Amino acid sequence: MMDLDSGSITIDGVDVSTLPHEYVRRKLVAVPQESYIFDGTVRLNIDPTGTATGPEIETVLEKIGLRDKIEERGGLDVAIDDKFFSQGEAQLLVLARAMLRKGKVLILDEITSSLNEESSRIVDEIIWTWFRNWTVIVIAHKLExxxxxxxxxxxxxxxxxxxxxxxxxxxxxxxxxxxxxxxxxxxxxx
Known part of the structure; x- marks a missing residue:
C-alpha cells in the first residue's frame, strides 16, 4: 500500500487511509492484464489459500465456462503449468480466483483484452451478477x-x-x- 500525496480514497464512505493496510489488502481484489498461473494444480491456482470448498470451486468454474474443459483434462487436482490454458482461459481462471475472494473492491485491468466475444460476454455477466454488491474498477480501452x-x-x-x-x-x-x-x-x- 502506498500513502497518498494528496486527496483521499473512500470505499462505502470510509477513508481507506484510516483502515489497517492488511484489512484493505484483504478487501481489494485485482485481476491484472497478464494472468499468472502457478505451477501446481488447478485447485491451487483457483484457490491458493485453500479456503474454498469443492462445490464453491465447481460453481465458479461453471460460471466462467471452464468446468467441463478442466474435468476433461483431469479435474481440479491435475498438475498444470502456464501452458495448460490458452491466454483467454488463463484470464478467466484468474477471474474465478477473484470470485472466491471475500472482497469489497474488484480491480480489472484490461480483463477482456485477450478474450473472444463469447468469453467477454461471460465476463460482463459475471461483473453484473457475481460482483453486483462490490465496487468494480475497470481499466479498459474497449470503451463500449x-x-x-x-x-x-x-x-x-x-x-x-x-x-x-x-x-x-x-x-x-x-x-x-x-x-x-x-x-x-x-x-x-x-
Whole structure:
C-alpha cells in the first residue's frame, strides 16, 4: 500500500487511509492484464489459500465456462503449468480466483483484452451478477464495455481529467467522448 500525496480514497464512505493496510489488502481484489498461473494444480491456482470448498470451486468454474474443459483434462487436482490454458482461459481462471475472494473492491485491468466475444460476454455477466454488491474498477480501452457503468474516470498522464456518467459524457464535448470517438475510428480503420 502506498500513502497518498494528496486527496483521499473512500470505499462505502470510509477513508481507506484510516483502515489497517492488511484489512484493505484483504478487501481489494485485482485481476491484472497478464494472468499468472502457478505451477501446481488447478485447485491451487483457483484457490491458493485453500479456503474454498469443492462445490464453491465447481460453481465458479461453471460460471466462467471452464468446468467441463478442466474435468476433461483431469479435474481440479491435475498438475498444470502456464501452458495448460490458452491466454483467454488463463484470464478467466484468474477471474474465478477473484470470485472466491471475500472482497469489497474488484480491480480489472484490461480483463477482456485477450478474450473472444463469447468469453467477454461471460465476463460482463459475471461483473453484473457475481460482483453486483462490490465496487468494480475497470481499466479498459474497449470503451463500449463500460458504457453501462455508474461512473467513468478519464485518466491522462496519471491525472483524472474527467469523471462522470459515461452516457452523459458521451453526449457532451468531453474528454471521454473524444477518446471514445478516437478509439471507434481507430477500430473502424483496422
Amino acid at each position: 464495455s463500460i458504457l453501462d457503468f455508474d461512473r467513468v474516470a478519464v485518466v491522462d498522464a496519471g491525472t483524472v481529467v474527467e469523471f462522470g456518467e459515461p452516457k452523459q459524457l458521451l453526449g457532451q464535448a468531453s474528454a471521454f467522448s473524444r477518446l471514445y470517438e478516437h478509439l471507434l475510428s481507430a477500430s473502424d480503420a483496422s
